[in-house]
Amino acid sequence: MARRGDTRRLAFLLGPASLFLGVFFIGPLAVMVVYSFLEPGLYGGVEWNFYHWNYGRILGWADGEWEEFDAVYAQIFLRSARLALTNVAITLIICYPAAIWVSGLSARWRTMVVFLITLPFFVSLVVRLFAWVLILRPSGFLNSSLMGLGLISEPIDIIFTETAVLIGMAYILLPFMFLPLYASIEKLDRSLVEASSDLGASPLQTFFRVTLPLTLPGIAAGSVLVFIPSLGNFIVPDILGGAKVLMIGNLVEQQFLSARNWPFGSALSVMIMAVMFVLIVLYLRSMGRQEARQ
Amino acid sequence: MAKSLRTRLRASAKLAATLAVAGALNAVLALGGTSVQAAGKLNIYNWGDYINPEVLTRFTKDTGIEVTLDTYGTNEEMLAKIQAGATGYDIVFPSVHMRDIMQKLGLLHDAKVNTLKGFENIDPISKRSKLDPESSYCLPYAWGAVGVFYNKAEAGEVKTWDDFFALADKGKKITMLDDLRETIGVALIKNGYSVNETDADALKQAEAWLIERKDKISAFSYDIVSLVQSGDIAAAHWYVGATLYTIQEPDKLGFVIPEEGATMYQEDICVLKSAPNKDSAVAFLEFYMQPEIAALNTKQQVNGTANVPARDLLPPELKSNPNTNPPADVVKKLQIFEDLGNDLRKYNRVWTKVRTAQ
Numbered sequence: 001m002a003r004r005g006d007t008r009r010l011a012f013l014l015g016p017a018s019l020f021l022g023v024f025f026i027g028p029l030a031v032m033v034v035y036s037f038l039e040p041g042l043y044g045g046v047e048w049n050f051y052h053w054n055y056g057r058i059l060g061w062a063d064g065e066w067e068e069f070d071a072v073y074a075q076i077f078l079r080s081a082r083l084a085l086t087n088v089a090i091t092l093i094i095c096y097p098a099a100i101w102v103s104g105l106s107a108r109w110r111t112m113v114v115f116l117i118t119l120p121f122f123v124s125l126v127v128r129l130f131a132w133v134l135i136l137r138p139s140g141f142l143n144s145s146l147m148g149l150g151l152i153s154e155p156i157d158i159i160f161t162e163t164a165v166l167i168g169m170a171y172i173l174l175p176f177m178f179l180p181l182y183a184s185i186e187k188l189d190r191s192l193v194e195a196s197s198d199l200g201a202s203p204l205q206t207f208f209r210v211t212l213p214l215t216l217p218g219i220a221a222g223s224v225l226v227f228i229p230s231l232g233n234f235i236v237p238d239i240l241g242g243a244k245v246l247m248i249g250n251l252v253e254q255q256f257l258s259a260r261n262w263p264f265g266s267a268l269s270v271m272i273m274a275v276m277f278v279l280i281v282l283y284l285r286s287m288g289r290q291e292a293r294q
Numbered sequence: 295m296a297k298s299l300r301t302r303l304r305a306s307a308k309l310a311a312t313l314a315v316a317g318a319l320n321a322v323l324a325l326g327g328t329s330v331q332a333a334g335k336l337n338i339y340n341w342g343d344y345i346n347p348e349v350l351t352r353f354t355k356d357t358g359i360e361v362t363l364d365t366y367g368t369n370e371e372m373l374a375k376i377q378a379g380a381t382g383y384d385i386v387f388p389s390v391h392m393r394d395i396m397q398k399l400g401l402l403h404d405a406k407v408n409t410l411k412g413f414e415n416i417d418p419i420s421k422r423s424k425l426d427p428e429s430s431y432c433l434p435y436a437w438g439a440v441g442v443f444y445n446k447a448e449a450g451e452v453k454t455w456d457d458f459f460a461l462a463d464k465g466k467k468i469t470m471l472d473d474l475r476e477t478i479g480v481a482l483i484k485n486g487y488s489v490n491e492t493d494a495d496a497l498k499q500a501e502a503w504l505i506e507r508k509d510k511i512s513a514f515s516y517d518i519v520s521l522v523q524s525g526d527i528a529a530a531h532w533y534v535g536a537t538l539y540t541i542q543e544p545d546k547l548g549f550v551i552p553e554e555g556a557t558m559y560q561e562d563i564c565v566l567k568s569a570p571n572k573d574s575a576v577a578f579l580e581f582y583m584q585p586e587i588a589a590l591n592t593k594q595q596v597n598g599t600a601n602v603p604a605r606d607l608l609p610p611e612l613k614s615n616p617n618t619n620p621p622a623d624v625v626k627k628l629q630i631f632e633d634l635g636n637d638l639r640k641y642n643r644v645w646t647k648v649r650t651a652q
Contacts, residue, residue, distance in 0.1 A: 042635060043395050044374055068643065072650050130517070137526040138467075159526075160467075160513040242513020243472045246649040257370055258474050259642040 029273075036266035044260045054267035073251070077271070080248040083165065084230035088223045090170045091177035095222065099182040114182070117175050129168060129239045136164055136240070160242030168236040173229060177222040184218025217287060224283050228276055248272060333358030336574040339372065339383040340365055341561070344436075346594035353581050359574045376401055376566065384569040385578060387561045391633040393432050394425045396564065403565040405576055407433050412583025420600035422560055422630055432562035433579050434600035436592070439558045439617060439628055440476055441551040443536035444529035445522050455484055455552045458529055462510030466528035469521075472514040474645035475631050477504070479557045480531065489557055489629045492637040501644045505651045514649070523547065533559075534617050538596045541611050549617050551624055558628035560600075592618075 039051040053067035062069040102113045120128060135141045138155035146152045158164050188211065196206040234249030243250070248268065255265030334357075338345075342365040350361045364383070366372040369392040376386070377399070388396055396402050407413065408429050420434035421427060444452050449461055462468050470477045479489040481500035491497065512527065519539065521527040523546075532549075540547045563582065565575040581587060588601035589608055598618055599605060605619055612618050620628075634641065 043377075043399065044370060045377065070643070070646075072646055076646075076650055133517075133521070137521060137524070139524050139526050238472065238515075239517070242469065242515055243649065244508070244511070244513060246646065250649075251646065254474075254642070254645070257368060258645075260370060260638065261642070 032266045036270045038263050040261045040263045054264045084227050087169045087230045088226050095178040099185045103186045164240040168240040173226045176225040180221035181218045184215045334574040335360050337384045338363045340387045346591045349591045381568045384571045384575040390422045390560050391631045397425050402431050403567045405565040415601045417602050432564040435561045435563045436597050437560035438534035438597040439551045441556050443532040443549050445525045448525045448528035461528050467512040468529050469513045470531040483555045490632045504648045555627040
């Protein structure tokens with residue numbers, strides 16, 4: 001009897017969350033997976049026929065008439081991954097020292113800095129990116145400041161380049177790197193660092209053999225959190241890259257809007273999610289190992 | 295495919311004004327709803343900011359019919375919503391190729407538009423539908439060319455597409471639209487093809503032509519108005535809606551329909567088969583065919599009207615404007631997009647290649 005009561009209570013407690021996940025996460029995901037195996041409808045939507053060419057176009061087989069295998073999709077994928085990885089590196093290099101510095105501040109200032117870092121979320125992303133257009137354009141703030149200081153004589157070409165895309169992506173994703181890094185650096189036991197130097201390790205040795213391994217979980221969490229949105233992002237390449245750099249996110253957007261090919265868009269999305277899934281599994285497993293070691 | 299032209303045109307430049315207008319419109323509509331005892335209702339589904347709110351208030355005042363207005367950003371968005379079974383809307387404003395799709399899909403009501411009072415005002419050239427050449431289903435609403443918007447100080451005079459691309463050789467920045475039909479369309483025109491060409495070799499040629507020029511094109515973008523105004527971009531492939539800015543600063547900004555030809559867009563007003571208020575819809579079509587109403591709308595929208603007598607009622611800067619009201623020989627050089635059916639996939643492939651090319 002007691003057991004049945006437990007089951008009922010469990011069902012009552014888990015019910016709402018499961019229902020929510022089922023309706024808003026599993027449901028749409030299932031629609032996407034199913035659609036990715038269907039034939040595109042002429043005017044959007046799908047025809048209910050099994051159709052594997054959507055994947056064939058990406059992975060290497062095609063019927064040669066309507067669907068054409070093209071290495072271009074793999075290229076776009078790799079390019080997006082390269083940009084996303086670069087972005088992880090940039091945000092890490094900026095945030096690691098910043099997080100160390102912030103963790104050394106007084107409690108009041110630490111709260112203040114964390115608040116300031118989350119502040120940009122209060123403003124629409126598109127508005128913030130247009131502000132960057134104004135900053136980076138030839139007659140914009142950056143170029144006129146540099147020219148005013150006499151550092152350059154001609155405006156430098158930044159807007160509508162890959163550099164602009166990287167600046168924009170690093171800008172919007174910095175908080176996602178900073179917050180997990182900060183959390184793990186703040187937790188770091190300072191006495192271990194002191195012990196290391198007491199025992200004669202150089203600062204560099206201390207960093208690589210004590211600080212870095214202990215903050216690895218924060219680095220991993222931040223990297224995953226930055227990598228995933230970078231890979232799928234299409235607004236930054238559109239606005240700051242001038243849509244000249246086609247990223248995987250743009251390609252998906254194009255399929256659903258102008259190309260009216262929902263199944264191919266779904267297939268691309270499923271591929272992205274598969275990559276993410278593998279990454280997250282790897283991350284969780286390495287975290288599990290880490291915990292086992294401690 | 296004239297994607298977002300209405301929304302982005304103003305959304306970026308006049309967001310605040312739009313919000314104010316929308317607010318005022320809602321207030322006025324609410325008033326109209328209470329003061330005039332409902333003679334009927336009309337539910338409009340239109341592009342964002344693509345009708346002068348004054349036209350709607352006048353309509354309610356004249357007929358007592360209450361109006362509600364919902365908006366969309368692309369033809370595809372509207373189609374998807376109607377296909378998904380959105381009911382309650384009476385009239386929609388699809389582009390010509392999209393109205394053909396909707397007619398094919400059986401979504402439109404045959405309102406016998408060409409028998410309504412006022413149809414004699416409509417320019418016969420604006421009956422552009424393939425499926426409905428006599429305009430029985432839909433009323434031609436507004437149209438415009440897609441040409442080159444430029445900063446005179448940076449670009450000098452631009453007359454042709456060659457002038458436009460030559461600017462890049464002089465180190466100036468030029469941009470094209472982030473729209474596959476529009477930008478591939480320019481390549482097709484320059485290579486002597488129709489903008490609805492589906493021949494694989496012709497499309498290959500257009501693809502090669504664009505890729506050859508990709509280095510010269512700084513960006514594919516809609517959001518360039520402020521950059522052309524500041525001179526950061528010398529010239530941009532853009533909509534005739536730019537006239538809104540060229541009228542304000544005629545010494546600084548210009549717009550041209552290139553001599554080699556260009557594309558154009560046109561939207562029609564169509565009554566939906568599922569429309570709950572078909573009588574109100576027909577009343578609106580007749581109302582809109584009055585020249586002074588069409589002129590009232592065109593004056594605010596700064597584009598072309600299909601209503602011939604309305605053109606004489608426009609303010610001089612629009613009436614004599616060779617871009618919004620081009621002479622017949624220029625109109626002949628404008629091509630409109632047709633629905634390509636499955637061949638759209640070929641364009642999509644070309645576009646992906648062009649955008650990935652290094």
